[in-house]
Amino acid sequence: MKRIGKLLYEVQKRVAVITMNDGKNRNALSTQMTDELIAALRTANADENVGAIVLTGNGSSFCAGGNLAEFQEFVSMDVPTLYEDGLRSTQLFQMRRELTKPLIGAVNGAALGGGTGIVALCHIAIGSEDAKCGLTELKLGLVPYVILPLVRRAVGERHMLELMLSARILSAHEAKAVGLLHEVVSREQLLPVAIEKASEMAKFSPLAVKMGLRAFEETAEMGVEEAMRVLSTMRLVSFKSADVREGAQAFLEKRMPQWSGK
Numbered sequence: 001m002k003r004i005g006k007l008l009y010e011v012q013k014r015v016a017v018i019t020m021n022d023g024k025n026r027n028a029l030s031t032q033m034t035d036e037l038i039a040a041l042r043t044a045n046a047d048e049n050v051g052a053i054v055l056t057g058n059g060s061s062f063c064a065g066g067n068l069a070e071f072q073e074f075v076s077m078d079v080p081t082l083y084e085d086g087l088r089s090t091q092l093f094q095m096r097r098e099l100t101k102p103l104i105g106a107v108n109g110a111a112l113g114g115g116t117g118i119v120a121l122c123h124i125a126i127g128s129e130d131a132k133c134g135l136t137e138l139k140l141g142l143v144p145y146v147i148l149p150l151v152r153r154a155v156g157e158r159h160m161l162e163l164m165l166s167a168r169i170l171s172a173h174e175a176k177a178v179g180l181l182h183e184v185v186s187r188e189q190l191l192p193v194a195i196e197k198a199s200e201m202a203k204f205s206p207l208a209v210k211m212g213l214r215a216f217e218e219t220a221e222m223g224v225e226e227a228m229r230v231l232s233t234m235r236l237v238s239f240k241s242a243d244v245r246e247g248a249q250a251f252l253e254k255r256m257p258q259w260s261g262k
Contacts, residue, residue, distance in 0.1 A: 005036045008058070009043075014051040014202040015195055016044035023059025029066055029114045034092050041095050041103070048261075051202025051209070053099075054194045055122065056106035062131065065113025090146050093117055097217055100210035102201045106194035107131040108187065112169065117147025119180050120154040123213070126194050127172040128187040133180050134169035153220070155179045205243040206261035 001010040006027075008019040018040045020027035027033070037055075044053045057063055095103075105122035109130055116133045119125045127133075135151065137144045144151070144164060152160040159178045163170075172184045185193050201209065215234050219227035238244055242262045250257035 004040060006030070006033045007036050007040055009040055011044075011047070011050060013195065013199040014049060015054055015198040016040075016047065016050045016052075017054045017056070017191075017195065018044065020055075020057040020063060023057075023061070026061035026064035026110065027057045027059065027115075028064045029092075034089065038092050038095065041099065045099055045101055050101060051204075051206060052102045052104065052198035054104045054106055054191070054198050055118070056191060056194070057108050059109070061109045061115070062105075062107045062111040063115030063118055064110060065115050065117075065136070093121055093146055093150055096121060096123075096150075099123075100213055101206075102198065102209065102213070104194050104198045104201075106190050107133075107172075107181065108190055110169075112136050113144065114147060116180065117144070117150055119175075120147065120150040124197065125181050126183045126185060126190060126197070127175060127181040128190045129172055129184060130187060131172040131175065131181065131184070132169050133175040134167065135163045136167050136169065138164070138167040151180075205241075205247065205257070205259045207241055207243045207259075208238065211238055 001008055003009075003021070006020065006022040008017075008021045010017050018037070020033065020037070022028065022030075022033060041053065044050045102124065103122045105119055105125040107119055107125055107127040109128065110132045111119050112132070112134050113136055116135055119133055135144045135147075148160070148164075151163070155163065155178045163178070170178065170180070172181060175181045176184055183193070211234055215231055219230055222230065242260050243257075246257050246259065
């Protein structure tokens, strides 16, 4: 296991496990934490020995959202500097456009504000029984600008408006009911279940997984007809791939496929 600033990073069973490790600050999204998360996700995404990624936190919180000490600094910034900082801060929440491997969130406690944004960023999110989610920004006189598109996509417009305007905190089962979490397990089971799920996904063709994630992201805002045209082109690429030939041959020979990712 490597310690990288405020993170821990290790690879097991073709799964990269990234752990936010700033428990004393409830794994808040400081500038350092945000930059290190982006770098770690890119490292895992580029590693041929990694087929899926698990993101979790150390301590009682998954991620408490923005760093309040830094928020106070933002108030004194001039407008151009604050604007540029805002653009930089959105990079983490745009990582879905870059990731070609599944990102599974193992939500081990409170995930508030930007922490809920990270839950929505994950392709799959599993929560412990004591996990909590919520858009609490209005309590600070703020609006969840950066994470609004991701959370809205995860829960839908009606739930998004209610969560934002009430600033209420959801229990794990409430978060599952609105679509933020896929599954709720005990805290003891959380990381093993997340790693096992990621490990199963890592067994699939890397090319097929990559193409599936790209198909999902690239057609997200398209109408049905336009999406069908794009997906028909992507389908051609898949059918001409070595992995499709290997998958079919392995099925016929009743053996495990040996993927090349090509």
